[in-house]
Amino acid sequence: MTSERREETGGTGVRGGDLVFRHRLATRLWHWLNVVAVVVLLMSGLTISNAHPFLYWGEYGANFDRAWLDVPRFPGWMTIPSYYDLALARRWHLFVAWPFAFGLLIYLLVSLFNRHIARDLTLSARELAPSRLWRDIKNHVRLNFPTGHEALSYNILQKIAYVGVIFGLLPILILTGLSLSPGFNAVWPGLLDLFGGRASARSLHFISAGLLALFAVGHLLLVLLAGPYNQMRGMITGRYRIPPDRDAPRAKVAA
């Protein structure tokens, strides 16, 4: 291998057009489990929101207290079930909460041991340097997706989003959800204090759910823009075709 070639592949030997193994089985399984779980949790959660569409801060909050947010009523096409049935929505929500919560726990343990976290989900100081971040933001705005060997790893904004969801949003959703259970409050009273009381925990639960919905929309949008066929193949089979290097002459890619 010439030094020129090594430079162009970042020392990985991977070039645009190569089909590479990108997502391990644990990641793929957890991803698709979450597709189902998050959709059901969000949609049944909107039915639960419709039961009392007001959010408060503090230990308590009911109709005579001041709400910080009057939540809009969510229409049937956004909710599970599509008509108002709080009991059924709760059954969906509290059933799917199990695979959602234990799925995250198992995924985190597996990813710790197979070094997915250390290798792919750790942000270095170099990556967080303002100049690098700014370049990544510009690339996103211009829809310049990584090519060549750079497409082997998550880009910086992508990493920040994944780290924020996996280590921030999802644990907060699970813990605030648990702290809304009066039975669980007796098991671990300190958890509710951590969130500033039940009305606050409920507000945080809904805010985090909203942020997760935003993440899902952004994620889907980027999959569509980055090439849905290749992205879907990557998440289903694990194999992903490295996009051809946009700076490379065409002849080189074809070769």
Added chain:
Amino acid sequence: MSGLVTRRALVAGLAAGAGGLLSGCDELGQDPEFRRLLGTAEQANYRLHRLLQNRAALAEEFAPQQRSPTFRHNGTAMPAGTDYARHLRDGFADWRLVIDGMVARPQAIPLAELRAMPARQQITRHDCVEGWSAIAKWTGVPLKLLLDRAGISPQAKFLVFHCADAQSNGAPYYESIDRVDAAHPQTVLAWALNDRPLPVQNGAPLRLRVERQLGYKHAKYVGRIEAVASLAGIYGGRGGFWEDVAGYEWYAGI
């Protein structure tokens, strides 16, 4: 060009998928087998809580100044019928709390006698299944004292609370709890709310407080407590009014 077609097909597929998802979820939600599957989560939550909880682990109690300015009511505001109206007029002077079923010594305790019994005071948070919560002070007789007095059978597994307020289906409201909650120190039959006699809308003259569960378990207008070995055969058989008519969980600790 082929990229465009793929994209359009994908968007159409997603839209169709979303529509199919919705109607599919509605159909699944009506399927008895699938409802049974969803119901396994209630059993799992119930068992997990009982496994993790100390039997006497208390619900959080608050300071007087942490109480809600107004404690709202929910459900019945005024029980229908002439019987309740007469009791209300008489200040519940001859209201009796009946304790029967699987007990050695059935009881019919006048309200005045209940009020003279040792009482527990607790400032707790009431969490409604709808999502609101309110903090108030309750005063009442620990249920355990009443069950000891009646000599509850070790074979009795549940306590059923029969209420004086008839519901839309013609049957009275009722609720039930297990022996663990029945023996819990905070499970009381409350006769005062915020140091005043229990208002009608909050269940006068007696309401159950079962602090580690949601609001609909806290039966109001309680006139009779029945110790039973099984909930089958009592009204709809699911252990409570909302459980029978709308499919709410019997274990409402979550």
